[in-house]
Amino acid sequence: MRVMKWSMIALAVSAGTTQFAMASSQDDAKGFVEDSKLTSKTRMLYMNRDFRNGAGNIAKPGGGFKSGYREDWGLSELLNYQSGFTQGTIGVGVDAFAMGTVRLDGGAGRQGNGLFASQSDGSPEDTQSKMGGAVKFRLSDTVLKYGNQFVSSPVFSTDDSRLLPEVATGTLITSNEIKGLELSAGRFTALSSQTGMARDSINGPGAAGLTAANIAGATYQFTDNFVGGVAASDVEDYFKKQYINLNYTLPIAESQALNFDFNGYKTTSDGKELLGDVDNKIWSLAAAYSIGAHKFTVAHQRSTGDSGYNYGIDGGGSIFLANSVQYSDFNAKDERSWQGRYDLNMTSYGVPGLSFMARYVKGDNISTTDGEGKEHEFDFETKYVLQEGAAKDLSFRLRSAIYRTTSNNGRDVNDFRLIAEYPLNIL
Template identity: 95%
Template structure:
């Protein structure tokens, strides 16, 4: 596997210096300081989950339980610095980040939404912080980065669904030597969770974490409207995973288009099988029709094999599937699910920055110890982004999910999130 990864990179570099030769990114390097950027992202998140059947009880200080109700509210700040590359044949640079959270509300009797870590007395942390960085090298249009980083591969993806993102530690090579083709290969040896400030905290204290994950991927833009990608991972003592994506857009008129998006995974356990006996194939196909301000989507997703689709130790975002929605992923053993979705962009009606989304997903045929299981979820979302003024790009977002199931121990949930986010370019 490692030989294949390096040979793919070598092939791209070789091709980029022959008939595909053209001005590279490194040729245009202005310097370490001159190309530097510094951004900040401030996020405020209020989140509550009401487990309607009292599931997931949370212990309260002094004894007793708060029946199934979880409520948290916090503020986070993420500063991200990216230097430029030094001039010359091989450019050198660094990336660095500093991030932290402050708890605004949510006691020991109500915590459990994944916003804050838990102290030894059972109460949530009041503040948390973390810093990290990576060194990077660029030759032509190939970049090697080593250190702490955020990753967005379909087989290894750091999650950013709460206050702070997960952070991976390792090496990643990305090559864009051939126009339309992007190759990547990497090895990661640690992954910190969204609330775990330690270097390798993805599975919590006392639990086996990430041993090592080797990944490789390729994406190619066949035409302006058709792109395809493949990726694979080998997570030591957990599993091997393969992924494929095909995405095609068919323009119909100036304001109309059809889009088809196919995603598929195959996962097989290996070694010590720290995630259990995993044997799963899962795929989804979504078709979206855009008509001016409106978009209508239908999707089907199907899981087969001897287990459910497994992810997490390879990043909480490693599920690039159509029916992975706000609360459920609809990825249970043998599950089949359908989705209907509607999006509305209010810019066409004179309110730029305002959008709405509603979707319904229903899954059945779930294999459980008690027979067939079923689940369904209704999501509603609205978002507004300021278009101008001193607070330009400040966004407000409301997300609501109503989830019901006959399996999963009857964990019916109402999930509400209110998110305010302000990105700022400092340099």
Template identity: 90%
Template structure:
């Protein structure tokens, strides 16, 4: 996403005109137990990837592969406990989680969608589990947390697209002392994958993993409708990365609004260059028009530099771009891509909780060893969330992707996912 030096002067000037909060979060602390929460999230995920035109994971005589597919089905449970903070000038608390998966289907010949780890004999694991925790301290509206945690920074973001989320280990400082301004800084020294139960398993056995990632960021709410943010990271022996976001909403009428969202990155390799020679600038601009139950979105994304955009060792979610969709991220070398999207919220038609989405993305100008590569992807999604009763918030979601590409850039794929999720507040 792009080359840029980020200056904090504008943010500091704007923040200086705001007022400090009259009472801090720590002043209102009720206690370690009194402010505790315990939640659970049960997720069932069925995932099928059908590889077309000779691709796949089934070998054929004479070399190559037959048309094949990967099919997995599993169940996961995530328990998450967050204590309150003790009272006093310095509040102390702890966060803890326990999570695990059970394989319902998907043998060695069909697995490979990232739902389960693989044993030495090639079979997927039947069950997996992981526990972790972090200690936290709060002074006023500033929180310091150390230990295992889920992170959502544009330059270091743990992924939760399968059964279990990635987990990072390190220190994160978050400050909201000035109204409208949020500052963050952190250092993370390990990252476990969604199927890796070990402390540092993001790149698999025998491969270099995360050594250390230093991150910093700032987000400022300029007005009720305008938000801006910057972030930067330094991942040892991999790369340095900078990010910027501008988001503006223009109200038009009671049921109409126009939103503009700009995201951009610049990435440059460093040190041992464990990710290769990375030199990339990539940005996206999306414009969304909302009209009652309907939303229409157009987006453009552009990648330049000597390589495509790289992420993963800094978290599988570290790609805050408009055209990062269900299957492809449209982040190839020199790639340019357009998106058209339509969303429908059926609440306006008497069916609250039901929604639909259709999206088409087309990318071209990709630099490959065989010349220009092209790709396109069509997505369809439907979701229903229970609105009341004992199963309130239980959701059913169907995601479908048809992906096609040219040259040697990728593999034609049909991707279908069925996701059932039930979040529950226990405390």
């Protein structure tokens, strides 16, 4: 990764000395309190999953198996404080958060959608809460942060798909010293799940948990329309991972554009191989044509190697691929998948804030013990965001997925989610 990182720096420098920023972010620091921000995000999530062929091997306390129906409903609150940086050559600041959930509905017999942790008797927790913080330092346009934080790297990304986000503990350095170039590197030693309030509640095989994850990455804006990025990670005793992204937008007319997005991963076993023999290459290529309020997308994704693509111990969001959709990721061993998608933005039709999306993904050539496996998924989504008034930015989102498969133990699923979210800037 070192060679890769420094080659990106050399590329940026060769673009000309005018690329260097004339004034750093730290030069403009107003102070610890003066630049402080306090935000809140309230989220209500109702979710049900209907496993059409029963629960399969999902056991319940006391013996037997749960029914094939899962239903949960909860409310969460996330308060996020970000201080400014003190003035001077090196700025100092802190970030802190407090978050919690309240269960509105859903009992032991219907639990299992990942909204709440379970008590000893198998029933879901009524309430959960978590607090954390990090100290940060800034020199010029480089920031070092240590402590609890939310991370969004292709090779280490905290998931926020339920009521509360995952939280990583460790160190992250982000540098923007050269215009258009962002470099990052970090080491994380703990990761809490979306329902685990403990510091390190992400479990791997045998409840081993995260040992340590070392990550690095670089993103460069070559032109206004072309961005490229690379990243790598070493999740000790699990796997090593490399990633590449190329994204290009071709403007056609004032209201038309064509976008190409390529993502690729290579993953190999590391150390004790706690996930077994991991050997996978997976890539996706998506092409999207936008014209006015409409966008049409087609995508192809392909997995090769001796295993499927593995993630989760490095964060539930560490899968930046086109066909990672609402229920399935289409990332099984040797799988090939295709997607067709349509998006509609109703702003052009006089209803700003209202949007629709529909997509269909089909995968085949999955290597299973019974031969070739296949799967397909149809998703529909609609979202409305209030544009003005006291409740401005309040959003309502409906997500529906119908998933069918000949593999994955034949676990056909209907997945339905209703999400209301209200972000608020307090300071």
